[in-house]
Amino acid sequence: MKKLKLKENMGEKPKTKAVLPWMRSPVDVSLFEHCPLHLLPSLDPRLKVGLENMDISSLYPVQVGVWQETVGPGAFQRDLCIQSPTGSGKTLAYALPIVQALSNRAIKCLRALVVLPNRDLAIQVKEVFASIAPAVGLSVGLAIGQSSIADEIAELIKRPKLEAGICYDPEEFSPELQSSVDILVATPGRLMDHINNTKGFTLEHLCYLVVDETDRLLGEAYQSWLPTVLQLTHSSDESFYPHASNFLPFSFNSLKTRRRCGFERGFKGKPSPRLVKMVVSATLTRDPSKLAQLDLHHPLFLTTGQNRYKLPEQLESYKLICESKLKPLYLVALLQNLGGEKCIVFTSSVESTHRLCTLLNFFGDLQIKIKEYSSLQHQSVRSKTLKAFREGKIQVLVSSNAMAHGMDVEGVRNVINYDLPAYIKRFIHRVGRTARAGQTGSCFTLLHKDEIKRFKKLLQKADIQSCPDYAIPSDSIESLRIIYTSALEKLKETVEVETSRKRKIGFKSSKAGKGRETNHSNE
Numbered sequence: 001m002k003k004l005k006l007k008e009n010m011g012e013k014p015k016t017k018a019v020l021p022w023m024r025s026p027v028d029v030s031l032f033e034h035c036p037l038h039l040l041p042s043l044d045p046r047l048k049v050g051l052e053n054m055d056i057s058s059l060y061p062v063q064v065g066v067w068q069e070t071v072g073p074g075a076f077q078r079d080l081c082i083q084s085p086t087g088s089g090k091t092l093a094y095a096l097p098i099v100q101a102l103s104n105r106a107i108k109c110l111r112a113l114v115v116l117p118n119r120d121l122a123i124q125v126k127e128v129f130a131s132i133a134p135a136v137g138l139s140v141g142l143a144i145g146q147s148s149i150a151d152e153i154a155e156l157i158k159r160p161k162l163e164a165g166i167c168y169d170p171e172e173f174s175p176e177l178q179s180s181v182d183i184l185v186a187t188p189g190r191l192m193d194h195i196n197n198t199k200g201f202t203l204e205h206l207c208y209l210v211v212d213e214t215d216r217l218l219g220e221a222y223q224s225w226l227p228t229v230l231q232l233t234h235s236s237d238e239s240f241y242p243h244a245s246n247f248l249p250f251s252f253n254s255l256k257t258r259r260r261c262g263f264e265r266g267f268k269g270k271p272s273p274r275l276v277k278m279v280v281s282a283t284l285t286r287d288p289s290k291l292a293q294l295d296l297h298h299p300l301f302l303t304t305g306q307n308r309y310k311l312p313e314q315l316e317s318y319k320l321i322c323e324s325k326l327k328p329l330y331l332v333a334l335l336q337n338l339g340g341e342k343c344i345v346f347t348s349s350v351e352s353t354h355r356l357c358t359l360l361n362f363f364g365d366l367q368i369k370i371k372e373y374s375s376l377q378h379q380s381v382r383s384k385t386l387k388a389f390r391e392g393k394i395q396v397l398v399s400s401n402a403m404a405h406g407m408d409v410e411g412v413r414n415v416i417n418y419d420l421p422a423y424i425k426r427f428i429h430r431v432g433r434t435a436r437a438g439q440t441g442s443c444f445t446l447l448h449k450d451e452i453k454r455f456k457k458l459l460q461k462a463d464i465q466s467c468p469d470y471a472i473p474s475d476s477i478e479s480l481r482i483i484y485t486s487a488l489e490k491l492k493e494t495v496e497v498e499t500s501r502k503r504k505i506g507f508k509s510s511k512a513g514k515g516r517e518t519n520h521s522n523e
């Protein structure tokens with residue numbers, strides 16, 4: 001195999017010491033060059049055409065690095081932990097090798113599972129697979145609870161056609177159910193629904209497991225989806241995983257999807273190949289106990305550069321210092337300066353997202369379409385808002401953390417931290433919604449002067465020593481004061497109406513004996 005060209009700056013020692021031994025000697029993917037498709041070793045010509053149809057003419061460094069360890073000489077022999085900055089192309093980095101590896105499969109069954117923490121992210125990743133997989137005859141499914149479970153099952157499981165006119169005795173004849181998909185992109189909750197309840201849904205042939213946005217997925221148990229998946233894909237030799245039964249859901253014993261010992265996935269008589277795992281994040285956890293949950297096999301750490309936290313190269317960061325009570329005015333003045341460019345405004349909670357968005361919409365003649373996006377909203381509302389934002393019908397999205405991780409929206413030129421994020425990880429994910437795929441972008445953080453020190457410390461963690469001030473002329477602020485006063489009044493009235501409506505609903509539902517499920521998350 002032709003050796004891919006490396007950049008010059010090799011040999012520096014990592015700045016932060018990783019606890020786990022395998023994390024101390026990573027592959028630095030920033031040392032790889034972009035690789036034009038015609039030079040990429042072993043690329044299936046059908047996939048080359050598929051990529052070109054997506055306007056992709058070369059692979060990004062992280063994609064080249066992963067290719068080396070999968071289709072290239074690494075040959076999927078080790079599990080991969082992939083950390084590279086937001087917008088650097090991690091999705092295609094794992095999707096392309098998986099699709100290529102499955103391109104010669106003879107029998108259709110579920111071979112690759114990609115798990116993501118929420119529906120919008122899963123839809124986004126499914127689209128990436130769906131744009132390359134059909135070129136080599138593979139089908140991709142989605143299990144996210146967007147449609148009814150019956151519709152989802154119909155998409156995922158194929159029932160053989162029975163001959164008309166023949167009466168089948170259900171006691172004697174149980175038709176062989178088959179997977180309709182080779183690759184499944186799922187959220188943990190719906191995945192568990194299928195594992196526990198869907199006839200014919202099996203992980204026994206699974207070859208690839210991708211855990212994307214790993215930190216988020218490992219941070220919450222999500223019905224023990226991970227130990228369940230690992231158990232179902234292990235050989236039935238209990239000595240591999242002696243304590244599994246301690247954390248598996250009680251329904252597990254009734255499952256029929258346990259891998260049969262001595263059977264290769266779909267092919268009798270061969271030893272079971274190992275399940276390959278790929279673990280992906282822009283800010284991968286270093287916590288050994290969290291990573292241990294993944295039960296990794298000789299993990300190989302692929303990362304970018306020396307620093308654990310890295311911002312996109314083309315990102316410009318500014319700070320905007322103002323009095324707390326004048327923050328909305330500064331935000332409006334900033335949005336006016338940005339002239340209707342696509343922008344995401346991040347707040348610290350779902351409640352402040354709602355309040356801020358409502359307030360901004362009371363600034364009558366801004367000529368900017370502004371909407372909120374948060375987990376307080378119904379999924380269908382969120383998806384509609386996201387679609388309109390992607391299409392440019394909405395210019396500004398006010399969001400809590402729901403938009404911060406993984407979302408890829410073309411043309412987002414600016415990110416505004418209306419509230420200072422508490423952690424560097426959150427900062428990295430938020431600002432990473434812009435300056436993606438080599439594009440330029442700006443981020444602005446609104447700060448009260450008491451927050452400056454904390455902000456500096458936060459940036460130092462990502463090796464950023466300075467962040468210039470962004471100045472808003474005082475007359476721009478003054479000219480907004482009158483409309484701000486009236487917008488505040490309208491906001492107060494709206495909040496009162498909403499609070500009394502909520503109280504009434506709460507009263508009715510508690511009378512009916514079913515309290516509404518409230519969402520206390522800060523998403």
Ligand SMILES: Nc1ncnc2c1ncn2[C@@H]1O[C@H](COP(=O)(O)OP(=O)(O)OP(=O)(O)O)[C@@H](O)[C@H]1O
Pocket residue numbers: 055056057058059060063084085086087088089090091092281282405406407408432436437
């Ligand atoms: N080789 C490529 N050539 C051109 N564009 C690409 C290439 N690879 C990926 N992209 C584009 O780059 C953008 C970012 O990719 P992706 O969403 O995979 O980034 P990411 O690293 O997963 O980011 P995050 O950490 O925020 O999830 C997408 O719009 C994608 O279409």
